[in-house]
Amino acid sequence: MSIVDTPERRQLRELTRAFVTREVLPHLDDWERAGEVPRALHATAAKLGLLGVGFPESVGGSGGDLLDSIIVTEEVIRSGGSSGLIAALFTHGIALPHMVAAAGVSIGGSLGGRLGGTSAPGDDDLVQRYVRPTLAGTMIGALAITEPDGGSDVAGIRTTARRDGDQYVVNGSKTYITSGHRADFVTTAVCTDFPGSGELTLLVIDKGLPGFTVGRRLEKLGWHCSDTAELSFVDVRVPVANRIGAEDTGFLAIMQNFAAERLSLATQAYATAQRCVELAVRWCRDRETFGRPLASRQVVRHRLAEMHTRAEAARAYVHEVAVRVAAGEPVVTEVAMAKNVAVAACDEVVDQALQLHGGFGYMRDAEVERHYRDARILGIGGGATEIMNEIIVKGMGL
Secondary structure, three states: OOOOOOHHHHHHHHHHHHHHHHHHOOOHHHHHHHOOOOHHHHHHHHHOOOOOEOOOHHHOOOEOOHHHHHHHHHHHHHOOOOHHHHHHHOOHHHHOHHHHHHOOOOOOOOOOOOHHHOOOOOHHHHHHHHHHHHHOOOOOEEEEOOOOOOOOOHHHOOOEEEEEOOEEEEEEEEEEEEOOOOOOEEEEEEEOOOOOOOOEEEEEEEOOOOOEEEEEEOOOOOOOOOOEEEEEEEEEEEEHHHEEOOOOOHHHHHHHHHHHHHHHHHHHHHHHHHHHHHHHHHHHHHOEEOOEEHHHOHHHHHHHHHHHHHHHHHHHHHHHHHHHHHOOOOOHHHHHHHHHHHHHHHHHHHHHHHHHHHHHHHOOOOHHHHHHHHHHHHHOOOOOHHHHHHHHHHHOOO
């Protein structure tokens, strides 16, 4: 039996599928047009135990590990959800792990342990004030790293935090922040030395603080149901108690969580590919041209076979790497390869699936159209394909 196909994980799949069928599918088109998912969806997912999957019970989670999180992500998309929905509903997957790790609680998929070797005064308090309410579905968190002129250059962050007694004074801006409009707090990467020095610290910044402005809602090619914002900080005073871990440990904290984030994106990629294969097979069986089903034509059948092969191969490799990450192996290179393999498979399969749908595939009423739009971000988010290639060649000793 596969480690990702145990009786317990089958039950988790069934629970996730029922949640999507009942709570998501009747409303997803409306959420796409509204540009966000309702806060009530977080509370519903939390009551079912889905929101806390992968987080220890000791911090308010449902238990499980990285593999359980992958099962939920995969099944949401396979059941008719979308990667945009994953981004909106599970943003806490990138907003909370740094707090949990700083409090000394291990999470599968990250290195865990107290950052800097010791706990900062507010670490355990941050779990009570932010982690537990978020996993209960009563708060929403976001992660703010990317800056307007920074892109993938995490070490070059220019948002500064100057210590002033028991507060930090924060100045700078962030962009492309997922759930930035709905978030009650933002886990924010700041520079505690001169801008671009690489000496990073993570601060939890509450929405509503004087000087903290949430800018315009950014309109995107895809992920329409996931709100995205620009953030501005002008002399924002943040309590030192809101610092995550020791000062200047932010870069390490960010790097530690990249494995889980990248594997989540890889999962979204192969699951989107799998879903699009299913949609294409269904369409080709039902659609007739010149008096015959599309699926009766050899060129179509062979194309479907190639799409299915790519999707399943990507899934198998991502699962293999995820098992190693969950076991604590330092497989940075393999994680980068898994993301690139899954994204490449997704790009090819989604494009072919839409082509097989013909003119209908170009319509907003077609599910495959949404996947086509949503898939494009997967090779950019969490480290672009080119960044992954740099990691891979370093792993090759080049």
